[in-house]
Amino acid sequence: MSNKIEIKIEHVTRVEGHGNIVLNAEDGAVKQVQWQVSEAPRFFEAMMVGRDYSELTHIASRICGICSISHGLVSLKATERAMGVEISDQTLYLRKLAHHAEHLQSHVLHVGYLVAPDLFGVGSVFPLVGTHKDTVVKIIKLHRLANEMSDLFCGRTTHPITLTVGGFTKIPTEKELVSLRQRLEDAVETTKEVAGVVLAGVDKLPDFTRETEYIAISSDEEYAMYDGVITSTDAGRLNNDAYQDITNEFVVPYSTAKHARHKRDSYMVGALARFNLNSEKLSPLARQVADMFGLRPLNYNPYMNSVAQLVEVAHCLEDSIAKVDALLDTGLKDERPDFKVNPGRGVGVIEAPRGLLIHDYTIDENGKCIKANCVIPTNQNHRNIQKDMEVLAPLLISQDKDKKEIELTLEMLVRAYDPCISCSTHYLKVDFE
Amino acid sequence: MMRPGVKPRVAFFDFASCEGCQLQVVNLEESVIDLIDIVNVVSFREAMKEHSDDYDIAFVEGSIMRPMDEERLKNIRNRAKILVALGACACIGGINTLRNRYSVEHVKKVVYGDADMDGNPFFDVFHTKAVGDVVDVDYYVHGCPINRDELAKVVTSLALGKKPEIPNYPVCVECKKKGNVCIFERGGFCLGPVTRAGCGAICPTNGSGCEGCRGLVDNPNTDSELEVLEKYGLRLEDALGKFDIFCYRYKGEISK
Numbered sequence: 144m145s146n147k148i149e150i151k152i153e154h155v156t157r158v159e160g161h162g163n164i165v166l167n168a169e170d171g172a173v174k175q176v177q178w179q180v181s182e183a184p185r186f187f188e189a190m191m192v193g194r195d196y197s198e199l200t201h202i203a204s205r206i207c208g209i210c211s212i213s214h215g216l217v218s219l220k221a222t223e224r225a226m227g228v229e230i231s232d233q234t235l236y237l238r239k240l241a242h243h244a245e246h247l248q249s250h251v252l253h254v255g256y257l258v259a260p261d262l263f264g265v266g267s268v269f270p271l272v273g274t275h276k277d278t279v280v281k282i283i284k285l286h287r288l289a290n291e292m293s294d295l296f297c298g299r300t301t302h303p304i305t306l307t308v309g310g311f312t313k314i315p316t317e318k319e320l321v322s323l324r325q326r327l328e329d330a331v332e333t334t335k336e337v338a339g340v341v342l343a344g345v346d347k348l349p350d351f352t353r354e355t356e357y358i359a360i361s362s363d364e365e366y367a368m369y370d371g372v373i374t375s376t377d378a379g380r381l382n383n384d385a386y387q388d389i390t391n392e393f394v395v396p397y398s399t400a401k402h403a404r405h406k407r408d409s410y411m412v413g414a415l416a417r418f419n420l421n422s423e424k425l426s427p428l429a430r431q432v433a434d435m436f437g438l439r440p441l442n443y444n445p446y447m448n449s450v451a452q453l454v455e456v457a458h459c460l461e462d463s464i465a466k467v468d469a470l471l472d473t474g475l476k477d478e479r480p481d482f483k484v485n486p487g488r489g490v491g492v493i494e495a496p497r498g499l500l501i502h503d504y505t506i507d508e509n510g511k512c513i514k515a516n517c518v519i520p521t522n523q524n525h526r527n528i529q530k531d532m533e534v535l536a537p538l539l540i541s542q543d544k545d546k547k548e549i550e551l552t553l554e555m556l557v558r559a560y561d562p563c564i565s566c567s568t569h570y571l572k573v574d575f576e
Numbered sequence: 577m578m579r580p581g582v583k584p585r586v587a588f589f590d591f592a593s594c595e596g597c598q599l600q601v602v603n604l605e606e607s608v609i610d611l612i613d614i615v616n617v618v619s620f621r622e623a624m625k626e627h628s629d630d631y632d633i634a635f636v637e638g639s640i641m642r643p644m645d646e647e648r649l650k651n652i653r654n655r656a657k658i659l660v661a662l663g664a665c666a667c668i669g670g671i672n673t674l675r676n677r678y679s680v681e682h683v684k685k686v687v688y689g690d691a692d693m694d695g696n697p698f699f700d701v702f703h704t705k706a707v708g709d710v711v712d713v714d715y716y717v718h719g720c721p722i723n724r725d726e727l728a729k730v731v732t733s734l735a736l737g738k739k740p741e742i743p744n745y746p747v748c749v750e751c752k753k754k755g756n757v758c759i760f761e762r763g764g765f766c767l768g769p770v771t772r773a774g775c776g777a778i779c780p781t782n783g784s785g786c787e788g789c790r791g792l793v794d795n796p797n798t799d800s801e802l803e804v805l806e807k808y809g810l811r812l813e814d815a816l817g818k819f820d821i822f823c824y825r826y827k828g829e830i831s832k
Binding site: 158207209280283302396 | 592594597599609612617620621623641671678683699720783787820
């Protein structure tokens, strides 16, 4: 009798957006394994064309509810480069703080609410409210701090209001910064406690490795998140403006999201890529968290992306304290954006929580956007997920794992990448492989 | 309506959107713990693995873009006793209607090129529709994103079997209460005079003009908006352009 395994997980849960996992195997041989994206395409670049430069950041933020600040910020970077707008150091620091707030929010959400249930063997965070209330309350406390930090710098948690070309429409007071600083200090201990809880369950993360290429921005100044040069573990530092030679996006018929490849058949972006490229620039607490888990570069286990996110939570907390101190040292000034509309093309590059994010705009002499292109982290990861599955699925079958365990391991793989699927289906150019 | 003494079964669904409105449920922080005391969340793909097709209240985020989405939405409507549209994409089409400025053929051409997409349901797209364009909607929670306190109030009202109240007065009312300097006075542009309140005038309070994400009030005072435009020397054409972002569906009506 033949031994068949048929898996179709429609709409993987605890991820942003709609994706399916399909696996068919017979007598120990995998016939088909696919990571499919079925999300409706949303055509953002087409929507931006014809709009005034001042509206682009607000339209761009709507690409993603979780990383709306990164989209808002990179949109400003592209617009400002296109028009030749300079920003002040104060604006730069405030933007970096807004960006840290988003990384904190997004990473705590992912590790605390979406991944943790797998470590406790439950289906969601809700049952943990009954069994592990203390831990859940700690996670909520960190999440609340991150969101209130976004409120402070962006005017709102999701879809920033205050970010505008050349600066801000409103900035916090020094008093508010002092109070934030205290809360960030208090959160250090909470972060260590949450890391301890994750550590206790970390053996639930599969021990799976597959060598691949990692791509993230890097910088001589700091652990690169906001500014830097696109860098690869295979090819070193690259040219941001020639990003299309790096991302090489293409389309496969089973996915409404594009795939990407660079030196190999696939590459990975996100927290693990950043860690693998830039770990020596992490803050002391972040290094401490990495040591707790024995995380060292180069780590080729995609499941460790969640641990790398936790490391970055520690880094963002400490670096935010340093940036608040720098702002308080110089004192806040009431600056008004001051610039002229100039035509041009600008490429903006940033690290969103899920990885390398690029917006590329062309603006005409009337300040209208005439061309837009956005490269999304999850698009760059889809192919790496697919390639991981192609190695992982036969491995699990050869180890005689039952169907339920195979399903869970594949689902956890997708979850580890923290995919942002609605982001990744923002646009599609059909160019079938 | 609801089964007395039994917690209503609540499900969340999403269509074309950024999922930022469902994220506001998570962003309720500690209050989520109170809410799950009064409702039983039986499906919420973004946050939980469990799923049940037996629910009383369906919250639906996102716009409807394809025949396959319409089918799924009708199915949800058939199962739910109450259907609530969550956020601008679901309530009024929101940001997704920005592409309705162009014909479907044009958008498809721009996006798909000359590739033959016939028969592939994933890519079978029509002009963006709001949820209410396809099925009956019982209640609306407006905004991009929704105001999470308003969501908590709506959930509580429905759990108690009461009818949630949604404001039907313009953002200007809330903005004046906050004592903000008028955005027009500051040289900006604002849709506050005609947009439905309930957001606490959050954009003007943060120094940015209202973009109309909560849609228009039921009987918008367009005369007053015109007077404001005239007073500040702004062009009607530019003002109408601002409706494209969230309120494209009202543009024909408003330009009269």
